[in-house]
Amino acid sequence: MLxxxxxxxGVPVYLQLESQVKQAVAAGALRTGDTLxxxxxxxxxxxINPNTVARAYQDLERDGVTLSVPGGGTFVADGLPGLLKSEKVKRLRPHARQLAVEGRQLRLTREEIVKMLEEELDKLGGQP
Amino acid sequence: MLxxxxxxxGVPVYLQLESQVKQAVAAGALRTGDTLxxxxxxxxxxxINPNTVARAYQDLERDGVTLSVPGGGTFVADGLPGLLKSEKVKRLRPHARQLAVEGRQLRLTREEIVKMLEEELDKLGGQP
DNA sequence: CCAACTGTACTAGTGTATTAGTACACTATG
DNA sequence: CATAGTGTACTAATACACTAGTACAGTTGG
Incomplete structure (x- = not known):
């Protein structure tokens, strides 16, 4: 892995690790069961200090991205299967609002904002 | 204003103020020239302490949302007219990526993610 | 069973974020 | 010109974030 x-x-190290792992998982570069x-x-x-990595792994586990077992290792979990769709929507909506507000703030059109999101989704590739 | x-x-007070003003501006509840x-x-x-409000106003001015003049007051600025489109896109892309990654992480389909963004854009109303 | 690995818990130090207090400088209004 | 209101600059207190050090507990594989 890279x-x-x-x-x-200025971004905390453990947050950099978290976002990179999340992106790798979202893009399919890391699949369920892969070991970190x-x-x-x-x-x-x-x-860096091992505890900084541990902090990132703990957060990822809390978010349902990975599963850590003492003595075993840290693996990519299967994607939040038990989560209700309504709960998923609830988690995601703040991010959607953030993008909408910032886009409008920049006086971009609805089409431009939506297109940018579609581009990022395409970049991730994986399973559409 | 409300x-x-x-x-x-747990969200810092000045950040709460900033996001609420940004949303009000994006939604059209506050228009160019309106005074805060x-x-x-x-x-x-x-x-709260006046300096906390001042901190929020300073950030909003830095982001081009408002214009503060000593002795005068703080007004809603006209929406970043001098900003190149390429610069706007550059500012917005991280938010788009964030939404894309989190959405994929939750195993939502492309259509569901895009639809959620469109809903938030509709909520803001104003000038489509 | 033992050794080498894994994640975890606890503590601690350094820095920065957050808020507040106070004084200053500018503008509008009469 | 004077007064009241505005944003701003500086300092400081407190809390928390961030990273690291060290020791502990579990699992794996020989």
């Missing part, structure tokens, strides 16, 4: 950090971005590097190994590669 | 805070949400309450007046209403 994970790289931007120390000068151990906390210590990844920490050694990136020259 | 502004209300949620002290127990003064820092002291709004702070008194909400029982």
């Amino acid at each position: 994970l790289h950090l931007n120390p000068s971005s 590097p151990s906390t210590r190994k990844l920490a050694a590669e990136l020259r | 502004l209300h805070l949620n002290p127990s949400s 309450p003064s820092t002291r007046k709004l702070a008194a209403e909400l029982r």
